[in-house]
Amino acid sequence: MGQLDGKTAVITGAANGIGLAAAELFVAEGARLLLIDLDEAALGDISGHLGPNVSYHVADVSQAESAGRYTRDAIERYGRIDIAILNAGIEGDVGPIGKVSLATFDRVMAVNLRGVWLGLSALMPAMKAGGGSIVITSSIGGLKGTPMLAPYGASKHAVIGLMKSAAVEGAPDRIRVNTVNPGPIDTRMIGAIEMGRNPSDPAAARRAGVTRIPLQRYGQPAEVAAMMLFLASDASSFCTGATYQVDGGSLSS
Ligand SMILES: NC(=O)c1ccc[n+]([C@@H]2O[C@H](COP(=O)([O-])OP(=O)(O)OC[C@H]3O[C@@H](n4cnc5c(N)ncnc54)[C@H](O)[C@@H]3O)[C@@H](O)[C@H]2O)c1
Missing domain, CATH: 1.10.287 (Helix Hairpins)
Incomplete structure (x- = not known):
C-alpha cells in the first residue's frame, strides 16, 4: 500500500531536480499527479515514463492566470486536489548588492514569491472542501543570509511568511501548509x-x-522529496505552519 494511495497532487517545477524527484516518489506511493513546468519537452517525456497516473500542464507560474488554469485542469482531470507542492524556482544572477540588476530582482520575486502567492490563491479555495497539504520549497536561504544571492534569499524568506499566514488561515478547513528548506542539493x-x-x-x-x-x-533531490512525502502524507497530520530543513546540518554549523 502506498502512502499517497487515492490522493491527487499538483507539483510545480516538476520537470527537473527536486520537483522531478517528488513526482517519481509520489507516483510510486500511489498518487495521481498533475506536473507543472515551463519545460514542455521534459514534461512530455516524464509523464510518458511515469505512466497513466501522471498528466502535465505547461505554465509559467509567475503569470497571473497560470495558477487558476492549472488548478482547474487538475480538478477537471481528477475531481479534487489533496496535495500541492509549490516548488518552481530560479536562482537569478549571482553577484553583490549594487551589481545585481533590478530585472534580476523582479524576475526572482516573480517566480519564487509571486508564483507561490498565485498558487496559494488558486489552490486554497479549491482545497477547502476536502482539506489537504501544501508544501512550499523555500531554502536554508530563507532562514539565513545568502551573500551574492540577495534577491533569492529575500524571496525564500518571504515564502515562509506566506506559509505561516496560509497555515493559520487554512487550519479551519484542514489545509496544512509547511515549507521544506533544503541546503545545497x-x-x-x-x-x-x-x-x-x-x-x-x-x-x-x-x-x-x-x-x-x-x-x-x-544532498540528493530524492532526500528532499522524502521530506515532501512526509509533509504531503497523513503521517504529518499534526504538522502545519513550520519549516523543515533538509540541509546536512548546514544551519547548525
Ligand atoms: N538545488 C538546491 O541546492 C536548492 C536549495 C534550496 C532550495 N532549492 C529550491 O528548490 C526548488 C527546485 O530547485 P531545483 O534545484 O530542483 O532547480 P532546477 O532548476 O533543477 O528545477 C527547477 C524547475 O522549475 C522550473 N521553473 C523555473 N521557472 C519556472 C516558472 N516560471 N514556471 C514554471 N516552472 C518553472 C524549471 O523549468 C525547472 O524544471 C526551487 O524553488 C529552489 O529555489 C534548491
Whole structure:
C-alpha cells in the first residue's frame, strides 16, 4: 500500500531536480499527479515514463492566470486536489548588492514569491472542501543570509511568511501548509550558483560549499522529496505552519 494511495497532487517545477524527484516518489506511493513546468519537452517525456497516473500542464507560474488554469485542469482531470507542492524556482544572477540588476530582482520575486502567492490563491479555495497539504520549497536561504544571492534569499524568506499566514488561515478547513528548506542539493541550480560564484573554477566553489556542510556532501533531490512525502502524507497530520530543513546540518554549523 502506498502512502499517497487515492490522493491527487499538483507539483510545480516538476520537470527537473527536486520537483522531478517528488513526482517519481509520489507516483510510486500511489498518487495521481498533475506536473507543472515551463519545460514542455521534459514534461512530455516524464509523464510518458511515469505512466497513466501522471498528466502535465505547461505554465509559467509567475503569470497571473497560470495558477487558476492549472488548478482547474487538475480538478477537471481528477475531481479534487489533496496535495500541492509549490516548488518552481530560479536562482537569478549571482553577484553583490549594487551589481545585481533590478530585472534580476523582479524576475526572482516573480517566480519564487509571486508564483507561490498565485498558487496559494488558486489552490486554497479549491482545497477547502476536502482539506489537504501544501508544501512550499523555500531554502536554508530563507532562514539565513545568502551573500551574492540577495534577491533569492529575500524571496525564500518571504515564502515562509506566506506559509505561516496560509497555515493559520487554512487550519479551519484542514489545509496544512509547511515549507521544506533544503541546503545545497545536487541539481542544475546549484551548478549555476557555483558557476556564478567562481566562473573560472566552479569545482572550487563546490569544494568550498561542501566543507561548510557537516555531513560533508551535497544532498540528493530524492532526500528532499522524502521530506515532501512526509509533509504531503497523513503521517504529518499534526504538522502545519513550520519549516523543515533538509540541509546536512548546514544551519547548525
Ligand atoms: N538545488 C538546491 O541546492 C536548492 C536549495 C534550496 C532550495 N532549492 C529550491 O528548490 C526548488 C527546485 O530547485 P531545483 O534545484 O530542483 O532547480 P532546477 O532548476 O533543477 O528545477 C527547477 C524547475 O522549475 C522550473 N521553473 C523555473 N521557472 C519556472 C516558472 N516560471 N514556471 C514554471 N516552472 C518553472 C524549471 O523549468 C525547472 O524544471 C526551487 O524553488 C529552489 O529555489 C534548491
